[in-house]
Amino acid sequence: METTTPAPMSGRKAQAARNDQTILQAARAVFVADPGAPIAAVAERAGVGISALYRRYASKEILLRKLCSDGLKIYIAEAEAALADERDPWSVFADFMRRIVDADTHSLTLNLAGTFAPDEDLFRESEYAESLAVRVFERARDAGVLRPGLEVSDLSMVFEQLAAVHLVDEERTVEMRHRYLELILDGLHLTSAEPLPGPPPTPEEIGRRWIVT
Amino acid sequence: METTTPAPMSGRKAQAARNDQTILQAARAVFVADPGAPIAAVAERAGVGISALYRRYASKEILLRKLCSDGLKIYIAEAEAALADERDPWSVFADFMRRIVDADTHSLTLNLAGTFAPDEDLFRESEYAESLAVRVFERARDAGVLRPGLEVSDLSMVFEQLAAVHLVDEERTVEMRHRYLELILDGLHLTSAEPLPGPPPTPEEIGRRWIVT
């Protein structure tokens, strides 16, 4: 459970605890790259056998839910941090965006939408996360630092667009996302600009994609 | 082959000619929604039997190449139109972007990258398309209407990002893409703004994704 201390490097239990981490990281990397990847690919990437996976997660679906849930937890944490941030509204908002893009929470929610049945808990977490996002957004909007006509739902779409930025090298991918996030932030910040064309996506439009087919 | 005239509505040949169209449209729609979709899904969507597909395309891979090739042809046509456009540089550039986004040529090149072996011809077409894009881009840049530090390769990434905008309803998807394209265009047009952070993607980084694994 401790990621900080290398812990008594030896010992079966330490090994296992380290695997907990390794497996989750591997799963994340693999499923972000290819949402339909076989579970064997995760094991290989983690450098462990398949049974090491099944010992921890009874099924692929459960593993996917875990990954999603973790992503949401990060999102929630960042949103709460933003709400507690006392600096000027635009900096707070922009940094929130940057952190979410860095955390890459949307590569999962985007790619995995519809590939597994959303848990009841997941649903609640998701709703809570959304409610926080609303508050973060409204703080910026009420402070008058956002382009007129924007809605919270625009944020989701922006995150999804940035999650689509994918190069082979992971580090470069992160760099590129920052590059285009700055571009988009400039557009979002243009308080004197024209409102964007077309109505923003409705929450319903955004949520419908989670329906399992 | 003629899409304009409904042609002698009846007649086996007319029927077949119409199927040529229907099948391509269906294939496009299906594979854009799900790059790994089975060929049977295309047949179903087109409302024809499987053999109607195999009569025209000897394999799935050939069909995919055809779709990609068609997309590139559109891209090329739009780029050539832009180069022939005499209006002010920014309008020409912005309209080029809008048309490409509308044509949705990148949903295919993006989603299908790596799922089939690029043909020799496809390769040539692709290179020609890219060379045109360079000229369109440089005309705008040389006219001084672009934010400093931008490169042609940034266009590819922008198109890919916009191709990631996907709602259930197709019409709304188009609307949304326009919405965020305007946002991005504003960012691209900010000639006095800071250059974007990080080096732009290299052609090599963008091309590497086509390697079949």
Add this chain to the structure above:
DNA sequence: TAACCTACGGAACAAAATATTCCGTTCTAG
């Protein structure tokens, strides 16, 4: 009209992929 041929629908087939189970092995704690 009759033979013929093209385009087609869709079942049947074979191959590939993949989630999950199972069993023998290794390593550690006590």
Add this chain to the structure above:
DNA sequence: CTAGAACGGAATATTTTGTTCCGTAGGTTA
């Protein structure tokens, strides 16, 4: 020294899917 946790990875059962095949209908030609 031994019981058992943790593991590696082959084997299994199932599903998915590309492709082939065959019987039929509609149109065409002689």
